[in-house]
Amino acid sequence: MKKLIFFIVCLLFLGACNSDLGEDSSTGSADSSNENESGDGYPKENIQVTIPYSAGGGTDTFARAAAGPIEEEFGQSLVINNKPGASGETGATAIANSEPDGYNLGFVALLDFALLPNIKDTTYNYDDFDFLASFTESSSVMLAGEDTGFDSLEGLVEYAKKHPGEVSVSVSGDGHKYILMQLEQEAGVEFTTTSYSGGGESLNAVAGGHVDASIISQSFVQQAEDQGLKTLAISNEERVDNLDHVPTFVESGYNVTAVDARIMVAPKETPDDKVDTLIQKLDNVGESGALEEPIRDLGDTYHYKSGEEVEEFVESAVSRIEEVVEGNEDTFDTE
Structure with a gap:
């Protein structure tokens, strides 16, 4: 009889232990799911990409050629929206004013983008953007x-x-x-x-x-x-x-330099974790070399840079433009 009672107590004890383990496992799974949703799950939906120039132009053609490898890395589609006007000002302003949620990006052409605020009053400025990556030098x-x-x-x-x-x-x-x-x-x-x-x-x-x-x-x-x-x-x-x-x-012997580049940008205030994820994924595309041949076919030179390197690249271009353009603003088309 004592043996039977001891056996029943053991069974009850083991059942209680298994129940506790099951609860812990379930909680861990839920926590893991929440972590994926807030971190590794981005991006979870299509990304809108604004091009401040007409369809068929250089930046538009590049963006569409680059879309395939970027989409493969992101796991989502890039929805390209052309918003030309005012030498790129209309589209650049649209990018700057878009929701900074990681799902609104754009491509700008460096020379036009950097020149405009130096030759007219524009509705955007350089500090309205996070500069993510550039794949070209032209x-x-x-x-x-x-x-x-x-x-x-x-x-x-x-x-x-x-x-x-x-x-x-x-x-x-x-x-x-x-x-x-x-x-x-x-x-x-x-x-x-x-x-x-x-x-x-x-x-x-x-x-x-x-x-x-x-x-x-x-x-x-x-x-x-x-x-x-x-x-x-x-x-x-x-x-x-x-x-x-x-x-x-x-x-x-003439210090004449100007390199254009197609740069992917995000509106300022895009969360840092999403900016970091975007740059990491773009780095994967850049390092894979998947865009080298398509860019050469477009007549451009492939040169990848991202993060701080591309920010310094933009700052250097802007500094040189300011130096050259000062006092000569009326030479340019500002309509």
Whole structure:
């Protein structure tokens, strides 16, 4: 009888222990679930990405090419919304004013984005954004017409010094005006500028002999040289790998530098943990090299940077722009 009672007590004790263990396990699972929802679960829904420029433009084309690898890493879709207007101000302002919840991002083109607040009163400023990552570097080049006789930058500058205002140069956008302004200041020359709405028109102008030279995106170099045009200089600080036959302005003794970049941004006040997660995931994409070939196919140079590095990159560009533009604001299109 005593053995039977002892056996029953043991069974009851073991049942109570199992019940306690079950409760602990259940609580742990709930805590783990809550932790995932507040941390590792982001992002849980599609992300809206605003492009401050028209569909089919350089930044839009890049964003759509980059979307695939980024979506794969994020586990969510990027919903691209084009909001052009006022040289990018409309879309940039929309990004700055969007809900800073980690689900509203954008891509900006550095030169236009950084120039605008220096040449007009804008509805956004640099400190309205967190700069997450950049995958590209795109320089501009100076082309000379086939029949101009300008075979080098030195030759063109020498002629321009002797004939102020006679050398005509096509541009398509304020970024190109900014580069030409640097050359005028550095070389002590004066050019006559003709503006066109796009790079294709600007190229046609110099190829057709309507202007003597052009400041144009590096993506047009192959097309230009196929038409007999001469590429005199590139605005990068160092020669570009896929255009290593083109000298820099700096090599010729002129501190003319300007590198455009497509930068992913978030509105300021986006929670730090979400910004950190975004940068980590973008780093994974950047380090994978998945975008190298698509970016080369677009005529850009692949160069990934993120976090503090991209913030310093923007600050350096803004500082140089402020130095060059001061006192010359009326040169630019501000409508």
